[in-house]
Amino acid sequence: MTKMHRVALVGNPNSGKTTLFNALTGASQxxxxxxxxxxxxKEGKIRQSHGTMLVDLPGIYSLSPYTQEERIARDYLISxxxxxxxxxxxxxxxxxxxxLTTQILEMGIPVVIAANMMDLVEKRGDRFDAAKLSxxxxxPVVEISALQEKNIDQLVKVLERQILKPNKSVxxxxxxxxxxxxxxxxxxxxxxxxxxxxxxxxxxTLPLRWLSIKAFEQDxxxxxxxxxxxxxxxxxxxxxxxxxxxGQSIISSARYDFLADxxxxxxxxxxxxxxSITDKIDKIVTHRFLALPIFIAVMFVVYFxxxxxxxxxxxxxxxxxxxxxxxQEGSRKLLESIGTSSWxxxxxxxxxxxGVGAVxxxxxxxxxxxxxxxxxxxxxxxxxxAFVLDRVFxxxxxxxxxxxxxxxxxxxxxxxxxxSRTIEHESDRRMTAISCSxxxxxxxxxxxxxxxxxxxxxxxxxxxxxxxxxxxxxxxSGIILKKTKRFSGDPAPFIMELPEYxxxxxxxVVQSVGERLASFIKKxxxxxxxxxxxxxxxxxxxxxGQGIAxxxxxxxxxxxxxxxxxxxxxxxxxxxxxxxxxxxxxxxxKENVMTTFxxxxxxxxxxxxxxxxxxxxxxxxxxxxxxxxxxxxFLAFNLLCAPCFAAIGxxxxxxxxASWTLFGVFYQTLYAYxxxxxxxxxxxxxxSGVFTLWTGVAIxxxxxxxxxxxxxxxxxxxxxxxxxxxxxx
Amino acid sequence: MTLLDMKxxxxxxxxxxRGRGPLKRRFMxxxxxxxxxxxxxxxxxxxxxxxxxxxxxxxxxxKEDAANIEVEM
Numbered sequence: 001m002t003k004m005h006r007v008a009l010v011g012n013p014n015s016g017k018t019t020l021f022n023a024l025t026g027a028s029q030x031x032x033x034x035x036x037x038x039x040x041x042k043e044g045k046i047r048q049s050h051g052t053m054l055v056d057l058p059g060i061y062s063l064s065p066y067t068q069e070e071r072i073a074r075d076y077l078i079s080x081x082x083x084x085x086x087x088x089x090x091x092x093x094x095x096x097x098x099x100l101t102t103q104i105l106e107m108g109i110p111v112v113i114a115a116n117m118m119d120l121v122e123k124r125g126d127r128f129d130a131a132k133l134s135x136x137x138x139x140p141v142v143e144i145s146a147l148q149e150k151n152i153d154q155l156v157k158v159l160e161r162q163i164l165k166p167n168k169s170v171x172x173x174x175x176x177x178x179x180x181x182x183x184x185x186x187x188x189x190x191x192x193x194x195x196x197x198x199x200x201x202x203x204x205t206l207p208l209r210w211l212s213i214k215a216f217e218q219d220x221x222x223x224x225x226x227x228x229x230x231x232x233x234x235x236x237x238x239x240x241x242x243x244x245x246x247g248q249s250i251i252s253s254a255r256y257d258f259l260a261d262x263x264x265x266x267x268x269x270x271x272x273x274x275x276s277i278t279d280k281i282d283k284i285v286t287h288r289f290l291a292l293p294i295f296i297a298v299m300f301v302v303y304f305x306x307x308x309x310x311x312x313x314x315x316x317x318x319x320x321x322x323x324x325x326x327x328q329e330g331s332r333k334l335l336e337s338i339g340t341s342s343w344x345x346x347x348x349x350x351x352x353x354x355g356v357g358a359v360x361x362x363x364x365x366x367x368x369x370x371x372x373x374x375x376x377x378x379x380x381x382x383x384x385x386a387f388v389l390d391r392v393f394x395x396x397x398x399x400x401x402x403x404x405x406x407x408x409x410x411x412x413x414x415x416x417x418x419x420s421r422t423i424e425h426e427s428d429r430r431m432t433a434i435s436c437s438x439x440x441x442x443x444x445x446x447x448x449x450x451x452x453x454x455x456x457x458x459x460x461x462x463x464x465x466x467x468x469x470x471x472x473x474x475x476x477s478g479i480i481l482k483k484t485k486r487f488s489g490d491p492a493p494f495i496m497e498l499p500e501y502x503x504x505x506x507x508x509v510v511q512s513v514g515e516r517l518a519s520f521i522k523k524x525x526x527x528x529x530x531x532x533x534x535x536x537x538x539x540x541x542x543x544x545g546q547g548i549a550x551x552x553x554x555x556x557x558x559x560x561x562x563x564x565x566x567x568x569x570x571x572x573x574x575x576x577x578x579x580x581x582x583x584x585x586x587x588x589x590k591e592n593v594m595t596t597f598x599x600x601x602x603x604x605x606x607x608x609x610x611x612x613x614x615x616x617x618x619x620x621x622x623x624x625x626x627x628x629x630x631x632x633x634f635l636a637f638n639l640l641c642a643p644c645f646a647a648i649g650x651x652x653x654x655x656x657x658a659s660w661t662l663f664g665v666f667y668q669t670l671y672a673y674x675x676x677x678x679x680x681x682x683x684x685x686x687x688s689g690v691f692t693l694w695t696g697v698a699i700x701x702x703x704x705x706x707x708x709x710x711x712x713x714x715x716x717x718x719x720x721x722x723x724x725x726x727x728x729x
Numbered sequence: 730m731t732l733l734d735m736k737x738x739x740x741x742x743x744x745x746x747r748g749r750g751p752l753k754r755r756f757m758x759x760x761x762x763x764x765x766x767x768x769x770x771x772x773x774x775x776x777x778x779x780x781x782x783x784x785x786x787x788x789x790x791x792k793e794d795a796a797n798i799e800v801e802m
Contacts, residue, residue, distance in 0.1 A: 062758035066751040095784045096760045246749045252757035256765075278787070279770075282780075291774040387789045391775040394791075493752050493794045495759055498780060498787040 005052045005163050006080070010073060010104060011088035012097050013059035014499040016116040020088050020146040021056045022511050024048070024156070031515040033656040034058075034072050038429050040421070042515075048156040052163070055082065061096065063103045064248075065221045068426055074221070077107055079202040083163045084110040086155070088146070091128050092117045092500075094267055095259045102255055105137060105171035108207040110162045113141040114155055119148060125270035132266045138169045147505050170207050175254050178239045183212040186232065197225040217248045278380075278500040285381070291388045298381070299407055306369040307411030307442075314364030323357030343550055346540065355532035358589070358646060359525045362414050363517055369408060369415045370513040377422055378504035386424070386496060394494070396478025397487060398435075399428040406432075406474065409439040410467070413647040416441075418520065420654055424496065427487045431478060433654040434664040437643035438473040440466050443590040444639055446611050450594060454616040454623040455631035466639060473640055477671065480708045486663070524649025531645040535588050539581075539596075553599045558584060571694055572637060572673070573630035573680040583637070589644050597622045629687065633680040640672035678702045730802070732781070732795040735769045741800035743767055748797055756798065760784045767800060 009024075011017040022029075025044025034041045042056040057076055058069035065071060077085070087104055089097035105111055113133070121128050134141040140158045144151040175183070187208040190198055197203065198211060203225065215226045216236065228236070236247065243250050284290055305311065332349045376382045382401060389400030401423045409416030413436055420432040440448060452462035481487045538558040542551035553559060562581035569575040569583075578600050586593040591608065598607035601621040610618055626634065642648065642665045652661040681698030685691060735741060743765045746753050760783050761767065768782040778791045 062754075064751075064754050064758055066754060093784070093786050096786065099758070099760070246753075248754050249746070249749070249757055249762075252754065253762045256757075256760060256762045282770075286771065286774065286780070288774050383789075387773055387778065387780065388775070390789070390791070391773065391777045493755055494778070494789075494791055495755050495794065496789045497759075498789055500786075 110166035311365035311368035397482030523653040
């Protein structure tokens with residue numbers, strides 16, 4: 001068996017890269033994250049070839065050191081040095097796509113250019129000269145259509161040839177003579193061994209021209225490696241002064257000048273600049289008055305299908321019928337019929353199967369939502385959402401696309417959090433994943449309905465209030481977290497491509513949805529299963545004197561833990577073991593808060609049905625436990641604190657690391673605790689007029705949060721660059 | 730004049746991009762370089778960002794960033 005070859009797939013966003021990746025790898029894909037970040041990493045074996053592994057690098061426009069995606073791609077190309085690169089280019093958008101190509105070619109890695117969207121070019125009647133491009137760049141060019149899977153076999157054949165007999169000639173960008181002179185001098189220095197680090201891996205294998213260009217651009221990722229002498233710096237300064245621009249810009253301009261020249265040679269437009277279908281659609285979709293109504297209508301359809309109807313119906317079916325009736329009841333009957341002891345029956349059907357059910361129960365709803373989101377993304381509408389809503393959302397450190405996760409979050413946080421994937425900037429994505437569960441999900445509705453109906457005597461404004469509380473918390477958290485170091489993010493500005501509207505590929509959509517679900521099961525599933533089983537064990541078992549045995553919940557380990565930890569909630573007004581235990585079981589699923597109350601307070605009948613029927617009198621034992629103030633404080637804490645384990649699992653999947661997940665859960669719980677503390681203490685003070693030590697504490701906590709909200713943004717990186725730009729002008 | 734002084738529907742040639750560093754590099758990576766023809770298409774419904782077209786594709790740029798693009802009609 002020969003060794004496995006590694007090939008990287010590189011290209012612009014919206015160039016058809018994902019479609020090509022799917023066409024090349026089929027079902028043999030592995031989806032994960034690049035280490036420590038939320039950028040998705042996909043790998044798979046090329047099915048038309050033996051022993052070739054394809055890595056999908058993030059969609060990028062350039063190999064600059066400024067955005068995370070670009071850094072990931074570049075680090076991979078440098079330190080992992082794949083055997084070859086497939087560079088997919090969108091032929092209908094040639095210059096910008098080839099801009100990246102020139103940068104990859106400079107790295108000296110064998111490249112095959114996959115010229116995509118040939119169907120579109122042919123339809124327009126334009127002409128593209130692939131042979132000429134191949135000659136200019138001295139690298140093979142294969143014309144393909146990723147969507148129609150045309151010429152894919154040919155691409156793989158050329159790729160295999162390129163791996164076995166790589167093309168040695170390295171592309172060299174034509175540059176102004178002054179620049180060329182400077183670069184040659186540095187290259188001479190490198191050959192003489194002036195920069196020790198460059199003689200070692202991973203830089204040793206890189207062409208001199210690439211290194212010298214990076215030195216000329218004063219690239220931040222090479223700062224530590226290339227230590228230019230004072231003389232070199234002075235010469236660089238002279239060249240910059242002469243050409244009246246900085247190093248980076250001189251190189252970028254040279255690239256585009258070169259490409260403009262090539263473009264004329266290899267591409268002939270049939271009809272110059274006629275109004276495209278995209279422009280026509282945009283006239284309506286991002287119209288001044290129609291944009292928002294259209295957006296609301298689209299959101300309504302998404303919500304209606306995934307939450308109100310199909311998605312929830314299927315999820316309910318899986319939960320109530322497949323898991324509860326068939327699997328749980330079935331296994332119980334089966335085990336009982338063969339005389340298994342009762343604790344084992346309970347372990348299998350209430351512990352393990354319920355835990356597994358908690359994971360798979362989300363899948364149908366997630367699948368429905370992901371299909372819709374993938375359709376919106378692929379057809380090009382998602383970018384328009386960001387365009388239309390950017391102005392509102394960026395104030396809170398969110399993206400216009402954050403609206404979708406929040407909206408879906410009102411149905412269920414799990415798919416909501418998973419929907420944050422479509423957001424372009426990492427810090428926005430993380431912010432969305434962490435604040436999504438502040439929105440009251442449908443499992444929190446029984447708690448809201450109970451507090452509204454039984455404690456607030458059915459006040460009409462109560463339920464809307466809880467939604468406002470959720471929105472308010474999202475906004476506040478955005479303002480606060482945006483200013484923290486964790487969320488300062490890349491200094492790259494928000495410049496987004498508005499891709500052409502296209503018909504999505506159904507096959508691609510289905511495939512990508514399948515991968516997402518598999519990765520949810522793997523990443524989130526473990527957390528959900530283990531923690532569900534732990535809570536199940538703690539609430540079912542207790543110490544009876546003779547040993548561990550199945551007991552009522554008020555004798556259980558969980559009740560013991562509740563008793564031990566209840567003091568934590570005294571400042572919030574509900575420091576009793578019942579509320580504490582209910583809060584803990586809420587981590588399994590939020591509606592468990594109420595079912596736990598039913599057991600603890602001996603409520604007759606199904607408590608969720610009783611709440612549905614507004615049978616408040618039968619719940620008087622629970623109601624009597626709370627006042628208006630403690631009831632609201634309890635509710636607020638449970639709505640805002642760490643979400644259920646399934647949502648925590650989804651957060652883990654999206655945030656990409658344990659430390660981020662812990663940070664998220666810690667922040668949510670801290671926020672909820674402060675919120676309830678401030679509310680309870682101030683409300684008690686107003687109603688009783690007694691100022692206690694805790695009233696003082698609450699005021700201090702309130703002042704700290706106000707400070708966090710109103711302090712100036714300490715991260716001046718971006719604004720500093722901007723004001724500098726303004727000064728120079 | 731800068732991009733902000735243009736009206737929707739107007740075309741101009743990029744003269745200079747102010748400043749240096751990430752913002753400028755990003756503009757240039759996206760094809761907004763000296764001499765590029767730029768078409769200001771529209772303002773987003775809420776007044777920001779802007780939609781422009783360069784080299785036969787379309788971009789969304791925030792006003793605060795667009796102020797750094799000097800143009801010539």
